[in-house]
Amino acid sequence: MNKRVRVRFAPSPTGGLHLGGVRTVLFNYLFAKKHGGDFILRIEDTDQTRFVPGAEEYIIQTLNWCGMTPDESPVVGGPYAPYRQSERKENYKQYATQLIEAGHAYYAFDTPAEIEEMRNHFKTPENPSPQYNHAVRAKMRNSLSLDAAEVAALLEAGTPYVVRIKMPDNEEVSFTDMIRGEVSFNTSQVDDKVLLKADGMPTYHLAVVVDDYLMKITHAFRGEEWLPSAPVHILLWQYLFGLDKMPKWAHLPLILKPDGHGKLSKRDGERLGFPVFAMDWSDPTTKETTIGFKEKGFLPEAFVNLLAMLGWNDGTDKEIFSMEELIANFSLERVHKGGAKFDYEKAKWFNAEWMKKMDNAHLAELVKPYLDKAGIEVHEAPYLVKVIGLVKERCVLLPDFVTQSAFFFQAPSVIDIASIQPKWEEKKQGFFNELVKIYSNKIAQGLKTMPAETLETDFKELATAHGLKPGDLMLPFRIMLVGGKFGPGVFEIVENIELQDAMNRINHTLSLLSSN
């Protein structure tokens, strides 16, 4: 029987979540759900100097917004709790000790000043910042260079130390990446990474391996930027737990700048005017706020869909996928090796498509806060739902509903008179005066509104009677009703705002025209 699939998203809580990070979550989540497995959120907060308050809560909210709620996490717990590495501190030391005893790691007592001195001493123009590695370790103060009695004395005296991995000299380390295939490294290119810090906390390298083991992770998918660390992790697996227990790896390609040159950064978003984070992130130190896809007005369905398409497709032209469809169709083998260029126009296209698909009542709930914020009062929820249906084809992002629907709830405050005036003439004035009369008669007969089709037929007949082309009257009529050159069909607008309101709006514009 195959082992139950268990994957993890293991972020360090250092700030807002970049869309590349959310795509990593998504690919983990899709893989887990496709295989009926578990998706775990583990917070990798062992580097206390990089810890940012609020970042963990932000990550959890982002996952919830996207509909990728973890099966195990610091919030819901689970059989392998705790899920925050800082709370697992006691777990790691024994593995560091085990590595030292087996000769794969060593105590290093060097002070920061001594390391600095080593760098200055060994630096060359080709190697300006020499690493602590096989070439220099014998010249440093560690348990490989000092004799056993000296080491024992230093430890006894409580001298601060770190534990470093002893990288083998000139060996090939290789593994099969689920996206890239066979990947290999020469160990001489990798430094003797610190595994345990002076404060007793593990570094990421030790913690990630120990926790993937203890949490029975079967597949580890992470960003391509972690590929250079892979040889350290592979060796730790080999030394501590055996390669047969190691999860299968996949290093996901980068999301690139729109021009394809380099990794998409927060700064690119600021420069080019689009979000790069999932949700708004406000840095607690600098107080700087970075805009998110959520607040920009993206639907989570669209956000998830567009992320999936950054580097993956199902082998057909299909682009619109729900989460269920992604789960059913996803396969890591179809993830491209190369980076995926981010295209904001395309991202907006996904959102527009999802808005069209979305149930109007659900969309109404999402739009309501934007209308409230703009001070637009909605008295009847069913009316809002109807309006949403009429205008949603014209909206790309949620805030677009404010301009596209405000005139259904209140008369426009600004009328684009300048677009009516040049072609305004006596005959048109006569036509609209008559139209007002007709509407007023209908109201007197007790009619509040009429179907759009009837309104249209009556309007056209009246135009012909006045010797005017209906087409020449449509633009002024639209501007009277909505304030500008936009909106759905004019007769649908009249049907919904009803005769009295329509009449008032015509009268208002007529008075503006005559006073001008």
Ligand code: GLU
């Ligand atoms: N803690 C690492 C990060 O911040 C996780 C990398 C991994 O998934 O192994 O991205």
